[in-house]
Every structure is written in C-alpha cells, then in structure tokens.
Amino acid sequence: MLLNLLARFIKSHKVSSLFNINKMSMYDGPIVVVLGATGAGKSKLALDIASRVNGEIINADSMQVYKGLDIVTNKVTPEELKICEHHLIGFLSPLQEYTVIDFQRQALKAIEKIQCRRKLPIICGGTNYYIEAILWKFLTPTNKEQLRIDDTSVRQVDDNSKKELEVLSSTELYEILDKVDPKRALSLHPHDRRKIIRSIEVYRQSGQKHSDILKLQTGDQRIGGPLLFKNACLIYVDCDREILNERINKRVDKMVETGLIDELKLFHEDYNKDRLQSGLQADYERGIFQSIGFKEFHDYLTKEVSDNNERNVLLNESIERMKISTRQYAKYQRKWIRNRIVNRENGLAVYAVDSSDPSIWDKTALFPSLKLLHTALQWGEWVENINKTSDIFKLDELKNIVNIEPMTAESNTDLSPRVKRVCHICNGQIFITDKEWQIHITSKRHKKIQASQKRKLKNTVNILSNHEKQLQKKAKETLTESTANDE
Structure with missing residues (x-):
C-alpha cells in the first residue's frame, strides 16, 4: 500500500515538475472533445478512443450528472464504466440545482487531475453549452458562485x-x-x-x-471569449438524419422495454405527486426533471384512468411525444454545433466522422479518429505510453484511411443586431434579430396569413362601402319623401 502511494506521488510530482520547468499549464495539454447529436454514437467513440490512448472521460451531459434515472438519461452501462475512469457522472441529487459554472469549475479541476496522472482527458456529452464553457473563457462567476466546491458538492x-x-x-x-x-x-x-x-x-x-x-x-x-485549450481536437460524430431519427425511435422503444415507465413512476411518486396534491403544477424546469421523458409522460403519470384501453392510448401518446421531443432535440444539437462551434470566429477546427452504418464503425468512425489524433494533437510527454511514435498510430488499418478535412465554417451565422420585433399579423410572434425578422416576413406562411387578412379587410371595406351607399340612398329617399310631403 505504502509503495503504491509513493509511486503515485512520484508520478504526480514528475508531471507537476514538468509543468513548472517548462512553464506549462494544463491549458497546454492535449484534450479530446467528442460532439454530436443524441443517438449518434458519442459515448461509443469516446470509450473506443479512451481504451486505446490511455484516456479518461469527463461527462458533459447536464442530465447525466444526477444520481439514478439511468434509463431516462441514457447513462453508460456499468460494464462501460469499467473500460475507463469516468468523471462528473451520477454524483448529484436529482433535485439539486447545477449550473454551467458549477460544471465549468469541476470539469477544469478534473482535467488537471487527469493530466497529473498522465492520462488524456476526453470530454463527451450532448450539452454543448457545457463544452463551450470548457473550451472558451466566457463565463464570470457571480459573488455567490465564487465559493470553493469539491468533487462531491455543489453551490x-x-x-x-x-x-x-x-x-x-x-x-x-x-x-x-x-x-x-x-x-x-x-x-x-x-x-x-x-x-x-x-x-x-x-x-x-x-x-x-x-x-x-x-x-x-x-x-x-x-459569441466569443478567449480560447482556453488550443491543443484540443474536436470530433463531431455525424449521422444521416433519416437514420438518426430511426435510431432515436428504436432507442426510446428499448428504454420502454428496459423499465423506463417504472423509473418515471417512482420519481413521480417521490416528487411531483405531492406537488399536484398540494395544488401546485408538476415541476419540469429544475434538476433532472428537465430530462426528455418527464414532461412527455405527464398525462400518463397523473391522470386517473380506470379503462385499460384509454390507459394504453395515453401510454402510446407519451411514447410518441418522447420520440418527437428527442428528434427535435437532436436537430437542435446539430444546429447548435454548426452555429456556435463550427462557425465560431475564434474557434477550433472540428472534424466529422460518420456513424450512419454501425457495421463499418471502425472504418468510418474509430480509425479516422485515431489517425486524426496522431496529427492534430501535440502529445509531448503529456500522456503515459502515448506519443507520435506509439504503436496505436502504426496500425495497418490506419494506412488506408483518408485524412479527415475540418468542417467548413459557414458565413450565414446570424450575427445581425438584436432588435425585438412583433408580428401582429401572425398572432404576436416575436423575433429578436434582423435576420429572423427578414426570414419571417418573406416566408410562405406569413405571406399566406397576410394575404388572407388583406382579403378579409378588403371584404370588410366592400361591406362597409355598400352599407354606406345604402345609408346614403335611404337618406336621399327619406329627404325626397320629406320634400314631397312639405309641398
């Protein structure tokens, strides 16, 4: 035991000395970030990379930081957790608040500890705002948030x-x-x-x-703030949209088969049932209850239904809502990655690998990623047993893999001034940028509603005009009759 502790101290001291001698900090070290929409295969790629290049994974999913609810949050399995060390996963009470600043502070601390063990930090998760908080310094803690926290507690x-x-x-x-x-x-x-x-x-x-x-x-x-980690490799796990949607549908079905309903019922009994009985609304805006699933199953969990057929209808409707919400969230994630990370002015190169066909995963996702890591990162002595000449980068399977080109940034990111506008024609819809407003007023839907209202207005004008003519005619006839009577 003593010898093991001594060895760990020497190893840690060796790396710490390296930082001091070369005037380096953890921000100089290599890190890998695995991005992608839900269902694309981020966790699998992160695990495959970690097991081959001496890595440890830092969870960047805002719902997976909470204890329990492993099904609804789609946590990695116990078997997968054994493959490599995981950080910031399943440690927080489900009802506790957790902000992006909490994550930023704890994740940076985890990166430093991983580097001191001469391992490679791999950040993986679908909460892209969390990933932004790691790569760019754009958050300033408030006074209360400057309180020091450790790995097992939060503000x-x-x-x-x-x-x-x-x-x-x-x-x-x-x-x-x-x-x-x-x-x-x-x-x-x-x-x-x-x-x-x-x-x-x-x-x-x-x-x-x-x-x-x-x-x-x-x-x-x-969107800005100085870049923190310049020696970072960003890998975007992409997937054909139709295939991804079908994969999401099957994932939700599998969740239901493996106990999703019971998991939701237990948490509803522990939390929302008391709120409803007290006359309060179910709370889906705090903690883990923001997860896709709770709101979608609200009717099924709360309505008192004795008829089995009606109950089955509620269940099927809830499942379908969860599929729709998950597909919409995946679409939102893809858009966020494109607009906020790929198109970023002071950004890093983002490299896409394809996960559409699981039968050729190694060829289209894993091996391209390994070949990319070889050239994209400055390894130095940061990671134990891994450097430019390591055997993992000399595999025969890598030789025929074409080098990945970085994703092309688009110039259509909406950077127009934020000026709030209200479209009274379209039921008071609100738009906060010039670009959004221009897109809206030239849209088919807006023009259709506008044309319909113009027709209604024209009809109203015609009706009023005809009514006015009738009144004038009647007044003229009345005047004529009055004149005749006077005579």
Whole structure:
C-alpha cells in the first residue's frame, strides 16, 4: 500500500515538475472533445478512443450528472464504466440545482487531475453549452458562485429567491429583467424563462448587469471569449438524419422495454405527486426533471384512468411525444454545433466522422479518429505510453484511411443586431434579430396569413362601402319623401 502511494506521488510530482520547468499549464495539454447529436454514437467513440490512448472521460451531459434515472438519461452501462475512469457522472441529487459554472469549475479541476496522472482527458456529452464553457473563457462567476466546491458538492442556490421567480409568469419575469437590464432583455425571447431567470439572478447576486458581464467577456463578438485549450481536437460524430431519427425511435422503444415507465413512476411518486396534491403544477424546469421523458409522460403519470384501453392510448401518446421531443432535440444539437462551434470566429477546427452504418464503425468512425489524433494533437510527454511514435498510430488499418478535412465554417451565422420585433399579423410572434425578422416576413406562411387578412379587410371595406351607399340612398329617399310631403 505504502509503495503504491509513493509511486503515485512520484508520478504526480514528475508531471507537476514538468509543468513548472517548462512553464506549462494544463491549458497546454492535449484534450479530446467528442460532439454530436443524441443517438449518434458519442459515448461509443469516446470509450473506443479512451481504451486505446490511455484516456479518461469527463461527462458533459447536464442530465447525466444526477444520481439514478439511468434509463431516462441514457447513462453508460456499468460494464462501460469499467473500460475507463469516468468523471462528473451520477454524483448529484436529482433535485439539486447545477449550473454551467458549477460544471465549468469541476470539469477544469478534473482535467488537471487527469493530466497529473498522465492520462488524456476526453470530454463527451450532448450539452454543448457545457463544452463551450470548457473550451472558451466566457463565463464570470457571480459573488455567490465564487465559493470553493469539491468533487462531491455543489453551490447551494438561494431557494427563496428561486421560488419567488418561478411562480411569476414569463411576462412578469421579462418585465423585471427589462427594468434591471434592458440590454439583456432585448437579446432574449420573452418566453425563454430559464435564461431570463438566470439573468435576473446574476443581477441580484452580483449587483452587475448580465449584459455588462457578457460584454466584458466577449468584447464586440456575439459569441466569443478567449480560447482556453488550443491543443484540443474536436470530433463531431455525424449521422444521416433519416437514420438518426430511426435510431432515436428504436432507442426510446428499448428504454420502454428496459423499465423506463417504472423509473418515471417512482420519481413521480417521490416528487411531483405531492406537488399536484398540494395544488401546485408538476415541476419540469429544475434538476433532472428537465430530462426528455418527464414532461412527455405527464398525462400518463397523473391522470386517473380506470379503462385499460384509454390507459394504453395515453401510454402510446407519451411514447410518441418522447420520440418527437428527442428528434427535435437532436436537430437542435446539430444546429447548435454548426452555429456556435463550427462557425465560431475564434474557434477550433472540428472534424466529422460518420456513424450512419454501425457495421463499418471502425472504418468510418474509430480509425479516422485515431489517425486524426496522431496529427492534430501535440502529445509531448503529456500522456503515459502515448506519443507520435506509439504503436496505436502504426496500425495497418490506419494506412488506408483518408485524412479527415475540418468542417467548413459557414458565413450565414446570424450575427445581425438584436432588435425585438412583433408580428401582429401572425398572432404576436416575436423575433429578436434582423435576420429572423427578414426570414419571417418573406416566408410562405406569413405571406399566406397576410394575404388572407388583406382579403378579409378588403371584404370588410366592400361591406362597409355598400352599407354606406345604402345609408346614403335611404337618406336621399327619406329627404325626397320629406320634400314631397312639405309641398
């Protein structure tokens, strides 16, 4: 035991000395980031890479940080957890708040510890905002968030303030933000409750406007902040959209087969049932209850139904809603990666591998990734037994793999000024950028509604005009009759 502790100390001391002698920091070390939509195969690729290049995985999924609910959050299996060390997964109470700043602080600490063990940090997850928080320095903690936390605890939020805000309507919340930080209010959609509440909390906790903090961090860029890890390789696990949608549908079916319903029922009994009996609404805006599944199964979990056929209908409707929500979320993830990471002004190269056909996974995903890591990262002495000349990079299977080119950044990212506009023709829809507004007013739907309202208005004008003519005619006839009677 003593010898093992001594060996670990020497190894850690050796790496720490390397940092000091060469004036290096953890930000100089290599890291790998595995991106992609839900269902694309991120976890599999991260595990395959970690097992071959002495890596450890840091979870970047905001729902997988919570304990329990392994099915609904689609956590890696116990068998997969044995393949390599995992960090920030399944450690937090399901009802506890966890912010992106909590994640940022703990993930950076995990990266440093992994590097001190001379392992490769591999960040993997579908919460792309978390990944942004690691790669770019664009978050400034508020005063309360500057409290030191360790690996097993997180910052306690002011519950009274949180509850006070949560009972307000979106309109009331937006009015509060508009008073304390009008610039931030202008940049947010009035129905984006979570971001509005967050900006109000930043102002209350720090005394600073959230817009001023963001301006300080990003300068004149819409999305910005200095790059933290320049020696990083970003791998995007891509998949044909039709195949991905079908894969998502099958995944949800498998979740149901393996106990999803029972898992949801137990948590509903422990939490939302008491809220409903107290006259409160079910809370799907906090902690793990934001996961796709809870809101979609609300009717099935809460409605008192005695008829089995009706209950089966509710179940099937809930399953279908979960599939739709998951497919929509995958679409959102792909769009976010393109707009916020690939198209970023001060970004890193992003390399795509294809996971559409699992039967040729090694050829289209794993081997291209390994060949990419060989050339994209500066290994030095950072990772034990892994460097440019390691055997893993000399595999015969890698020789015929074509080098991956980085994804091409597009110039159509919406960086237009944020000016809120309301379309009264389309039921008060709100748009917060010039580009969104221009797209909307030239859309077929808007033009169709506009044309319909013009027709209705024209018909109304014609009706009023005819009515006016009739009134004039009647008045003229009345005047004529009156004149005749006088005579």
